[in-house]
Amino acid sequence: MRIADVAVHACRLPPTSPWEDATNRVQGLEFIFVELTTDNGLKGSGITYTVDIGGTAIATLISDYLAPLVIGMDARNFEAIWTKLNRQARRLGLGVNSMAIAAIDIAVWDLIGKAKGEPLYRLLGGARETIPAYISEINLSASDTIVDLVRRIDDYKARGYRAVKIKIGHDDPGLDIARITAVKERLGNGTQLFVDLNQKWQPAEAIQKMARLDTFELGWVEEPLLYQDIEGHARLRRSMKTPLALGESLYSRQQFQAYLAADAVDIVQADIAFVGGVTEWLKVAHLANGYGRRVAPHYMMELSLSLLCGVSNGFMLEDVVGGGLYDLGLIHNRIVPVDGVATPPQTPGHGLEINWDTVKRHRLTGETVRTSFAGGSK
Ligand SMILES: [Mg+2]
Numbered sequence: 001m002r003i004a005d006v007a008v009h010a011c012r013l014p015p016t017s018p019w020e021d022a023t024n025r026v027q028g029l030e031f032i033f034v035e036l037t038t039d040n041g042l043k044g045s046g047i048t049y050t051v052d053i054g055g056t057a058i059a060t061l062i063s064d065y066l067a068p069l070v071i072g073m074d075a076r077n078f079e080a081i082w083t084k085l086n087r088q089a090r091r092l093g094l095g096v097n098s099m100a101i102a103a104i105d106i107a108v109w110d111l112i113g114k115a116k117g118e119p120l121y122r123l124l125g126g127a128r129e130t131i132p133a134y135i136s137e138i139n140l141s142a143s144d145t146i147v148d149l150v151r152r153i154d155d156y157k158a159r160g161y162r163a164v165k166i167k168i169g170h171d172d173p174g175l176d177i178a179r180i181t182a183v184k185e186r187l188g189n190g191t192q193l194f195v196d197l198n199q200k201w202q203p204a205e206a207i208q209k210m211a212r213l214d215t216f217e218l219g220w221v222e223e224p225l226l227y228q229d230i231e232g233h234a235r236l237r238r239s240m241k242t243p244l245a246l247g248e249s250l251y252s253r254q255q256f257q258a259y260l261a262a263d264a265v266d267i268v269q270a271d272i273a274f275v276g277g278v279t280e281w282l283k284v285a286h287l288a289n290g291y292g293r294r295v296a297p298h299y300m301m302e303l304s305l306s307l308l309c310g311v312s313n314g315f316m317l318e319d320v321v322g323g324g325l326y327d328l329g330l331i332h333n334r335i336v337p338v339d340g341v342a343t344p345p346q347t348p349g350h351g352l353e354i355n356w357d358t359v360k361r362h363r364l365t366g367e368t369v370r371t372s373f374a375g376g377s378k
Pocket of ligand 1: 196222223248
């Protein structure tokens with residue numbers, strides 16, 4: 001089953017609801033798709049993404065540099081393919097290269113599933129048939145009132161979610177406390193609330209503010225500090241009672257290893273696209289397992305679902321408001337949680353049926369990005 005052809009497609013489109021957190025305003029999501037065709041006629045698709053920046057660089061890296069390297073390789077040998085690509089791309093550091101490798105790696109796993117006639121979650125171990133999901137909103141705009149927020153919480157509850165994540169990190173800490181208080185009260189018993197700082201706080205500020213947040217018995221606090229600050233997270237974690245979640249800004253198993261060895265993380269949030277695909281994500285998940293930690297992957301719900309059901313330390317699936325691939329029109333099949341519980345696709349491979357019409361309609365080129373990108377970091 002040798003790889004005979006690699007096609008690359010990229011698109012840019014806004015989330016279906018506006019995204020704003022403590023440190024970013026998001027204008028566009030960029031998705032890069034890879035289609036692999038084998039010499040025996042199988043087709044596998046892979047996907048990676050970026051938030052607002054770098055999609056054209058990733059698409060070019062794949063089509064000009066990485067695609068020629070995998071032509072002729074046996075698609076069953078996911079380790080050989082991943083290792084070859086990673087060795088070649090390591091001059092680029094971390095990030096852009098692992099995101100590019102992810103698209104190819106995911107397509108390789110799709111091919112393996114199709115060749116074996118097995119869904120992805122079973123290839124990875126088939127640890128469970130379903131996984132609970134939490135609804136994750138990205139709405140910290142100045143115009144968002146507590147009345148608006150509580151109304152959305154009612155909607156999430158009505159849809160069957162028992163766990164919710166909200167953004168915090170207002171300059172006025174009283175506003176954060178007011179939002180958390182209102183949401184906790186509205187959610188009621190038997191629910192979980194997670195909060196996400198998106199790296200907003202300084203280390204000393206975080207220790208002080210967490211003392212107050214600890215009283216709310218939150219499910220976790222996410223990315224309180226700059227992602228590079230391993231020692232700061234370790235120190236903060238020693239001072240707080242709330243579980244600490246992070247990992248969406250890490251790009252390799254070695255970066256996760258450093259956090260785990262420093263006892264600086266409770267919930268591991270590796271993103272399949274950012275760490276380089278299924279192959280590296282699995283290593284991160286098993287590494288976390290060795291440290292007795294659970295995984296709750298960042299975004300990419302439609303693929304994360306199969307990952308979480310594959311491994312034994314899967315915790316919870318993130319369903320991001322405004323970012324679902326079906327809602328964005330990027331897949332034909334509706335892969336969504338029902339009553340707060342998600343079931344992985346049972347079809348061979350990852351089960352995502354890409355809607356190529358949407359990809360074409362929102363095609364990403366240098367020109368489209370030059371006319372639409374203005375930078376949203378705060
Ligand atoms: Mg986050």
